[in-house]
Amino acid sequence: MSKEDFKILPLHKKIQTLYAEGTFVVGIRYYTHKVNLYLLEDEYIEVFYNHKLDKIDKIDFLDHQHTRMKFYLDQIQLSV
Template identity: 60%
Template sequence: MIAYTEFDELTLEDKISTLYEKGTFVMAIRYYGYKINLYLLGNFYLEVFINHKFSLIEKIIPLDHMHTRMKFYSDQIKLPKEEL
């Protein structure tokens, strides 16, 4: 299992490969100009921001449980609560 700190040090290309090979796709949402794919990798969730206009993955970031995007996810699935 890969830790987030190790994942975060990878290049964008290596992050994409790691998610494709080891991650589990959970769901996708539309958010402004992006399609955001939610993945589970080990014990953490990641958001993959895809710009459809350019067919490009722009960034991969950890899921922010406090962001307003959580409403889009929680309307469709039940995510475990983050431990404080």
């Protein structure tokens, strides 16, 4: 599945795809969210779970420039 195809999926289909085809890498706490990082094919995807509201707020591709990267760097391998 291409990155563009994944982006246009509805939230429930993104969840289904990640759980069926993705590999869980690590979970972190980030402000009000638990962020689970998945590897799908060769892309890392973050799932933002709001535990207070008991819902997934966002699923998006990992932004390699974001400060959250420091939480992941010992767990993932990025190609240059």
